[in-house]
Amino acid sequence: MRGTRTRRLAIATLTVVASAFALAACGDSGDDNGGTSGGQQKIRLTWQAGYDKPVGALIKAFEAKNPNIKVEANFLPIDSYGQVVTTQFQAGNGPDVVWGSPGRGNTNALGLLFNRGWLAPLNDLSFAKSIPEEASAIVHSGPTLYALPVAVFPIGALYNEKVYDEAKLTTPTTFDQILQVCKTLKDKGKSAIGIPGQVPALFVVGMASNYVYNKIPDWNEQRDTGKVKFATSPEWKETLNAFKTLNDGGCFPKGAAAINIPQAIGRLANGGSLMSIVPGDASAGISAANPKTKLGIFPFPGPTADATHVPISYGQALGLNKSSKHLDAAKKFLEFVAQPEPSKLVAHAMGVPTIDEFKQGQLTPVLAGLQDTVKAKQTTAYGALGFPSGDVYDTVNKATQGILSGQVSVDEALKMIDTAWDSAK
Secondary structure, three states: OHHHHHHHHHHHHHHHHHHHOOOOOOOOOOOOOOEEEOOEEEEEEEEEOOOHHHHHHHHHHHHHHOOOEEEEEEEEOHHHHHHHHHHHHHOOOOOOEEEEEOOOOOOOEHHHHHHOOOEOOOOOOOOHHHOOHHHHHHHEEOOEEOOEEOOOEEEEEEEEHHHHHHOOOOOOOOHHHHHHHHHHHHHOOOEEEOOOOOOOHHHHHHHHHHOOOOOOOOHHHHHHOOOOOOOOOHHHHHHHHHHHHHHHOOOOOOOHHHOOHHHHHHHHHHOOEEEEEEEOOHHHHHHHHOOOOOEEEEOOOOOOOOOOOEEEEOOOEEEEEOOOOOHHHHHHHHHHHOOHHHHHHHHHHHOOOOHHHHHOOOOOHHHHHHHHHHHOOOEEEOHHHHOOOHHHHHHHHHHHHHHHHOOOOHHHHHHHHHHHHHHHO
């Protein structure tokens, strides 16, 4: 049970760190089977709780353009989302449009639903050929497109500007410079990195963009075929050694392994830590809960400036129920969501760019510190979305927690992850 809880916390981080600060009520699903009333078709949409306002605005705009289609939204808590949706599909009562994570690496992953034959191919829709290259592998199964990413979540070092200015810091561009920042802040009684040690995989897999995926973008695919392994990968060993160096260098708070997501974000907001490595949507939640906190962001550096890459998560996506009685209406909804202006209603509410904006090199204001790296095309897909199951992500959490506590060596951690990967195949 502990592994399931850990994975759910990690999923919450990737999809909406803002939910640590605000709880949203779940909507009513209404008629479970959809229907037609007075010539108006009704489609059911299921989305994660916490998005009732932007999704409500999106639905309102869609219905204004399509008065013959009514969308009924049901918002489910992230802790039970994957289980509830899977049960609905098993019973033949899945929603017409379903939200989830792309890929197979989370319990709410749309790839898992597609593999069970429940999602419709989307190759015939207008946006099919415009999916960003970095997202392509995690929304396709072979040649079949099964999900539409709804926003882009660049991951960087979100920092407290007050702490940054008081310590008279300059933006670090190499790993050695990060270690110096850690020393400077430790001497002032603060921690440099407010890591959520209960779920360190978010940070560690993000670091892998600077050591693994920047050199071998298809590393996950090579692991699937057995060409590479974690235990024998110099790139992954370098990643975990760098993580251990940060821990040994006092970069994390004392007792980091026990810190959860809200506590880590709270330390960032109140100045107890300089930074936290999180998806861009975290900024919206922190700013809402702490309006006086000024935030900046920079790419978390690798061994050199050239090695430094921004991990890009496409942590939210939509798929269609293959058995929907109103599949054409559901397709119209997805076509609408994919358009530049409607997509802003959800993405901008989270403080992140739309797919279209990101392809043009545009970021939201709070993400401006990542602009130069993104424009230089020093980006990689966030590696965990390409993991074969949520159990692999769980194991990365357990292994790196062990490194934090000194109970697991780097070599042992890598072997643990290999075992989980092989079990997921």
